[in-house]
Amino acid sequence: MSKGVLGTNVVTQVGIIVKNIEHTSQTFADFFGVEKPPANLTDTLDKAQTKYNGSPTEARAKLAFFDMGQIQIELIEPDENPSTWREYLDTHGEGVHHIAFVVKDMKGTVAKLESRNMPLIQKGEYTGGRYAYMDTFGDLKVILELLENDNGGGEGN
Template identity: 40%
Template sequence: MEHISTNQIVKIGVVVDNIEQAVKHYAELFQIEPPVIRIPKSDVPVQIPEDGAYTWYRGEYRNVRCKTAVIPLEPIYIELIEPFDEPSPWNEFKERHGQGVHYVAFHVEGFQEHIDLLENKGMGLIQKTEKGHERYAYFDTASKLGVTLEFKERGNQ
């Protein structure tokens, strides 16, 4: 593989300080119903690949948690993210930059091939998450591209 298999952005991830306020502002601005804010449980045990669903972040398997809300703006959507005060790519971004656009996401086919492509170009893997029905990965692309890239693949691969 020599290049990314798509050129269509499907999602923009925006880190915010206060997701409740951000949701309110986006809903008012776009005249939409305020979306549901998803808040993950805090007592979930760390999963590993053998469990079928897991998150690998900066060299270890761990839970990475954040509050999220989806703003549908067809054909893409904005994912608002309020990180918890614990290690995660979103908290890492917030500590360095404050609020702002953290990533742009693309649906890809050939998940591992895309990981290999970016790693071979010197843009290493930051986080990889498998959920069974989908998988996604963040890459260390900000210094070269000005933003983090996310690749997302749906279906059991």
């Protein structure tokens, strides 16, 4: 049985852009009755190798992760540098930015999506893997994030 274009149909994560991660994290924690997770800053350009629309960017973001059973909620507070996160916040305001899937062949999956007119927006590295945001908004009404982990599993960026 085919798992479609991505090779999977299992949503791993929902990413939400926020203006104030500390406030929003506390609101989520209170609402779900869980401990507030720490907000961690993404790596610098030299380590993350972040590219946005094909060009290196100093963009960083504060991230907080809520593990909610089978899915992870990622809160993202972008800095002022050019990124898909900053663009989304400036254009749409706070809200759902992406849904993420773990893939086994990042390069191949990116190529498949690009062949469907769903271009790569931003990519980068994180400890243990890499990510790619694909512009699937026109067709799917949400950005897709692809996650490829060096150990074959695990969490997002």
